Amino acid sequence: MSPLKIKKGATSHSAYNLRSSYGDEVERHTLAVIVANEPGVLARVIGLFSGRGYNIESLTVAEVDHEGHRSRITIVTSGKPQIITQIKSQLSRIVPVHQVHDLTVEGPTVERELALLKVAGSGDHRIEAIRLADIFRANVVDSTLESFVFEITGTPEKIDAFADLMRPLGLQEVARTGVAALARGSEAKTS
Amino acid sequence: MSKTMTGAKMVVQALVDQGVEVVFGYPGGAVLPIYDEIFQQNHIQHILVRHEQGAVHAAEGYARSTGKPGVALVTSGPGATNAVTGLTDALMDSIPIIVLTGQVPTFMIGSDAFQEADTVGITRPCTKHNWLVKETDRLAATMHEAFHVATSGRPGPVLIDIPKDVQFATGKYTEARQVETHYAPQVKGDLDAITELAKAMETAKRPIFYTGGGVINSGPAASQLLRELVAETNFPITSTLMGLGCYPASGENWLGMLGMHGLYEANMAMHDCDLMINIGARFDDRITGLVDKFSPGSKKAHIDIDASSINKVIRVDIPILGDVAHVLEDLLKVWKSRGRKTNKEGLSKWWDQINEWKQVDCLKFKQEGKTIKPQHAVARLEALTKSHDRYICTEVGQHQMWAAQYLGFEDPNRWMTSGGLGTMGYGFPASVGVQLAHRDALVINVAGEASWLMNMQELGTAVQYNLPVKQFILNNERLGMVRQWQELLHGERYSQSWSEALPDFVKLAEAFGAKGIMVSDPDDLDDAIMEMINHDGPVLFDCLIEKHENCFPMIPSGKPHNEMLLGENADTTNAIQAGGAVMV
Numbered sequence: 001m002s003p004l005k006i007k008k009g010a011t012s013h014s015a016y017n018l019r020s021s022y023g024d025e026v027e028r029h030t031l032a033v034i035v036a037n038e039p040g041v042l043a044r045v046i047g048l049f050s051g052r053g054y055n056i057e058s059l060t061v062a063e064v065d066h067e068g069h070r071s072r073i074t075i076v077t078s079g080k081p082q083i084i085t086q087i088k089s090q091l092s093r094i095v096p097v098h099q100v101h102d103l104t105v106e107g108p109t110v111e112r113e114l115a116l117l118k119v120a121g122s123g124d125h126r127i128e129a130i131r132l133a134d135i136f137r138a139n140v141v142d143s144t145l146e147s148f149v150f151e152i153t154g155t156p157e158k159i160d161a162f163a164d165l166m167r168p169l170g171l172q173e174v175a176r177t178g179v180a181a182l183a184r185g186s187e188a189k190t191s
Numbered sequence: 192m193s194k195t196m197t198g199a200k201m202v203v204q205a206l207v208d209q210g211v212e213v214v215f216g217y218p219g220g221a222v223l224p225i226y227d228e229i230f231q232q233n234h235i236q237h238i239l240v241r242h243e244q245g246a247v248h249a250a251e252g253y254a255r256s257t258g259k260p261g262v263a264l265v266t267s268g269p270g271a272t273n274a275v276t277g278l279t280d281a282l283m284d285s286i287p288i289i290v291l292t293g294q295v296p297t298f299m300i301g302s303d304a305f306q307e308a309d310t311v312g313i314t315r316p317c318t319k320h321n322w323l324v325k326e327t328d329r330l331a332a333t334m335h336e337a338f339h340v341a342t343s344g345r346p347g348p349v350l351i352d353i354p355k356d357v358q359f360a361t362g363k364y365t366e367a368r369q370v371e372t373h374y375a376p377q378v379k380g381d382l383d384a385i386t387e388l389a390k391a392m393e394t395a396k397r398p399i400f401y402t403g404g405g406v407i408n409s410g411p412a413a414s415q416l417l418r419e420l421v422a423e424t425n426f427p428i429t430s431t432l433m434g435l436g437c438y439p440a441s442g443e444n445w446l447g448m449l450g451m452h453g454l455y456e457a458n459m460a461m462h463d464c465d466l467m468i469n470i471g472a473r474f475d476d477r478i479t480g481l482v483d484k485f486s487p488g489s490k491k492a493h494i495d496i497d498a499s500s501i502n503k504v505i506r507v508d509i510p511i512l513g514d515v516a517h518v519l520e521d522l523l524k525v526w527k528s529r530g531r532k533t534n535k536e537g538l539s540k541w542w543d544q545i546n547e548w549k550q551v552d553c554l555k556f557k558q559e560g561k562t563i564k565p566q567h568a569v570a571r572l573e574a575l576t577k578s579h580d581r582y583i584c585t586e587v588g589q590h591q592m593w594a595a596q597y598l599g600f601e602d603p604n605r606w607m608t609s610g611g612l613g614t615m616g617y618g619f620p621a622s623v624g625v626q627l628a629h630r631d632a633l634v635i636n637v638a639g640e641a642s643w644l645m646n647m648q649e650l651g652t653a654v655q656y657n658l659p660v661k662q663f664i665l666n667n668e669r670l671g672m673v674r675q676w677q678e679l680l681h682g683e684r685y686s687q688s689w690s691e692a693l694p695d696f697v698k699l700a701e702a703f704g705a706k707g708i709m710v711s712d713p714d715d716l717d718d719a720i721m722e723m724i725n726h727d728g729p730v731l732f733d734c735l736i737e738k739h740e741n742c743f744p745m746i747p748s749g750k751p752h753n754e755m756l757l758g759e760n761a762d763t764t765n766a767i768q769a770g771g772a773v774m775v
Contacts, residue, residue: 004339004370036373039323044315051316082502089499095320095340095374 028057029084029104030111030181033073034190036096037063044094045073054087055079058113058156058178070098072190076156076179101189103181111181115159120147121170129169136162147172193365198327199224199358202291205334207234208367211262213253213627214238215246219266220306221293224358238627238656241648243270245620247277247348248646250288252624255607256582258410260287260341261624267293268306271352272313276614278348279317283611284433285408287346289337290318296356297325310352319347325354327362335367336374344376345497346408376496380513380521388468388492388509389526395466395490396537397544398426401449401478404433404610405471405495407603409515413437414603416519417470423523424533427545429457431472432595433610440599446545450478451746452592455553455755456545458744461486462752463544469493471515474504475611476774484751494518553744553757554596563713565590565665565736569597569637572663575720579633581605582625586618586642589671589742594637616645619662623649626658633661633724640666640733641690650703653729661723661730667738668693675741700731711735748774 035041042061049056057076064072077087084102091100103109117138119129126148133140133150136158142149147170152162156179163174183189196204202225206214215238218226229237240246243265250261265274271292281288295304311323320340324330333351341349392398400421406413414437421428421444428438429449438445447454449461458480461467467489472478479485485505492509493501501510511518558567569590583598584607585591591608600606607625609617622636636643643664653660673688697707706726710719710733723730745756749771 004335004367004372040311040315043312047316082506086499086503089497089501093345093376093497093499098373 023081026078026080027084027104028076028078029102030109030179031075031077031088031091032099032101032103032181032190033075033091033097034099034101035071035073035094036098037069037071038096041071041096042073044096045075045091048090048094049077049087052086052090054083058176060178060180074179074181099190101183103183103189106183106189108184109181110184111155111179112153113156113159113177113179114151114153115163115174115176116141117150117152117163117166117174118147118172119150119166119170120172122146125169129166132162132165132169138162193363195361196364197224197228197359197361198330198353199228201327201331201362201364202334202353202358203228203232203235204364205331206262209335209338210259211235214262214264215240215249215253215624216264217243217246217266217270219270219293221267221295221355222264222270222291222353222358224355225264225291225293225353237264238623238652240620240623241651242646243273244276244616245623245646245649245652247274247288247290248280248614248617248620249624249627249649249652250290251277251281251284251286251617252584252607252621253628254286254288254624255407255621256604256625257628258604260289260338262289262291264291265293266306267295267310268308270306271308271310274350275314275317276612278314278350280609280612280614280617281348282317282319284609285346285404286348287341288348289341290348290350292350292352293358294323294352294354297354298356300354310350314350317348318350319345321350321352323352323354324357327357327360330357330362332365332370335365335370336372339370339372340374343374377512378496378514378517380494380511380518382521382525384509384511385518385521386525388511389522389529391466391490391492391509392424392426392468392526393529393532394534396534397460397464397541398424398466398468398538399446399460399464400426400428400468400470401430401461401472402428402434402437402470403431403472406434406437406515407471409471409496411603413471413514413516413519416516416523418442420519420523423527423531425538426468426533427460427542429453429461431475431478431610432608434472435595435606436600436603439601441601448595450475451480451748452596452742452744453746454596455551455744455757456548458746458752458755459548460545464489467491469495469507470519471495473500476504479504480746481749481751486752551757553755555758558713561712562737563711563716563734565593565667565740566597567713568665568716568734568736569593571716572635572637572720573598575717576633576635576724579724580629580631582607582622582629582632582634584608584618584622584625584634584636586636586638586645587613587615588639588642589675589740590637590639590642590665592742593665598637615642619643619646619660620649620652622660622662623652623658626653626660627656634659635661635663638662638664639671640664640668640693640696641670644694647699650700650705650729650731654704657728659726659728659730661732663723663732664696664734665736666693666696666733667736667740669738671740672742674739678741679747696731696733700729705729705731707731707733709733709735747771
């Protein structure tokens with residue numbers, strides 16, 4: 001067999017600590033998975049979660065480095081610590097997966113989600129909706145005489161809270177992007 | 192200067208460049224250009240199987256007996272779907288194979304064309320990785336990368352789906368050395384963890400090596416280092432079904448196979464040890480029995496190249512991520528440099544205990560009367576063939592366990608069995624692959640009649656290429672293992688577990704142009720086996736055995752290691768209780 005040219009420091013194993021101490025509480029973790037942007041890579045990741053019975057609370061994916069053909073998948077998952085470790089190890093062995101980072105354990109992070117909410121109503125409800133939107137710093141991106149579409153960005157909890165408030169005021173439909181997350185500070189965790 | 196050629200030629204060129212000598216395959220519409228190229232060259236031998244599942248198992252047998260990757264070539268649609276069982280089998284047992292599938296032309300993909308299937312979609316969960324190549328310029332690089340992925344890290348099956356227009360089109364051939372890859376699993380273990388294990392070995396009173404297929408996959412050096420480590424430390428060693436041969440069965444420290452049908456002494460030692468050193472095994476459920484009561488008092492170390500195998504089932508104290516040979520080399524160095532210490536007093540007592548367990552003689556059986564006991568048949572096969580240059584394959588079921596129990600393996604890569612997936616129909620095509628790699632060796636497939644019939648069409652392949660594979664069929668006219676579980680678990684209601692309308696195996700062999708031998712009298716057994724060995728050609732050996740023999744020892748499902756059922760006098764009433772009944 002002819003050997004292939006292997007890039008130095010190519011595969012990283014940084015995400016998981018094989019000696020982590022295991023509790024029995026279900027934890028919520030945000031993972032950043034850097035993958036080669038090739039056909040089927042998302043199917044591989046999703047297939048892993050469905051095939052092995054892991055949870056996906058949210059998942060976002062988009063290309064982040066056009067020249068390097070890299071996409072970033074941000075997955076929010078939950079499970080007991082042993083399962084979280086398994087998920088990270090299993091993700092790491094998918095061939096087009098370059099890096100797996102557990103943002104939840106790697107230090108402070110910022111997490112943001114974008115949502116669009118359609119609220120229909122008139123009179124006091126309509127005035128209350130726009131007043132609350134202002135408090136939550138939501139933007140109106142579409143308006144008719146009977147409805148608004150709000151755009152709101154924030155943590156998933158903030159969006160939950162806003163949606164809860166809109167419900168009695170005529171909330172019709174919600175579209176959410178899922179979480180995008182980055183570690184705080186000047187250092188890049190992924191490359 | 193890169194060469195220009197058609198995609199079909201690239202496939203053959205890449206196989207030649209990767210050192211491939213044999214391809215197992217079956218032609219069809221979507222691979223005709225590749226077959227046309229195969230026709231016009233002499234570097235690669237193509238073996239025409241009779242079913243695509245056979246091609247993949249033959250490639251597995253070839254790979255396992257040589258340590259080199261096996262290659263199969265099949266057409267689109269049904270060709271690809273027939274390969275799925277073999278791919279899954281290779282994934283479960285970590286066998287490096289490359290499966291090439293034809294695909295409808297790129298402009299027809301998605302149109303439900305004739306013999307179209309979403310091959311990469313279907314095989315995504317049953318390959319280590321797969322590719323659909325849509326440009327001829329990418330084909331050679333993908334082929335080289337496929338060999339790299341299949342053989343690096345934890346080995347496994349890969350698949351390349353090649354549309355027919357990509358085979359016809361012309362493109363630039365990429366040499367292997369021009370291919371860049373980021374895939375490079377870690378092989379060196381963490382020295383701190385290795386030192387921690389060396390320290391634990393110095394003080395352990397009741398240590399045991401628990402080895403698996405990872406030792407074999409790591410290559411001959413790993414087995415050699417393991418043997419040195421065992422000899423130096425005098426620790427007892429057991430192995431999973433997959434690891435048989437990594438330590439010689441004749442070795443002084445050998446306890447035999449462990450697990451559900453493992454030896455009493457091996458399982459008791461696993462249960463009572465104070466230091467368990469797992470080398471390339473994965474705490475499979477056939478091994479652990481009841482997980483909650485698995486080896487309760489031991490410190491556990493685990494050497495594995497796959498991080499996801501560590502702490503998956505059993506939590507370990509000393510995880511070491513790396514290739515077995517690399518880690519064992521470092522472990523030996525560290526342990527030696529620290530003064531080659533072991534707890535001699537503790538070890539001596541431990542061996543006394545183990546020798547006491549050995550007195551149980553858990554594999555004893557009585558051959559009496561005019562019916563051949565299956566254990567006797569395998570024991571005689573062992574006695575009459577062990578001096579040969581011998582390779583053993585098996586199908587799946589009772590005969591597989593008897594083969595593992597009564598045959599002795601002195602070297603790695605001599606034992607080909609479907610461990611993880613448990614694929615009936617694996618052994619015969621695997622034996623074809625083994626014999627192709629070792630033309631002068633004695634290749635025997637220990638089989639049950641039901642398993643063997645699942646891929647019996649490969650008798651045509653064996654005859655066509657004059658492959659003298661010996662099919663040693665233990666014929667009890669039953670699905671023996673199913674029958675055994677029905678006896679233990681389902682009130683002796685033997686639902687669908689017998690083989691009716693069986694063929695006359697001697698006539699069947701003759702119909703294919705092979706030799707058939709039938710034996711039913713214990714007194715004729717040795718002569719019949721010798722006749723089988725001495726015949727230069729494929730033999731179908733129909734050995735009529737006791738129909739209701741159960742395979743013991745056995746850890747019933749849901750039970751720990753120290754609650755085994757032993758031999759003929761085992762009390763099997765209520766052996767499996769509700770908790771265990773749901774497990775397989």
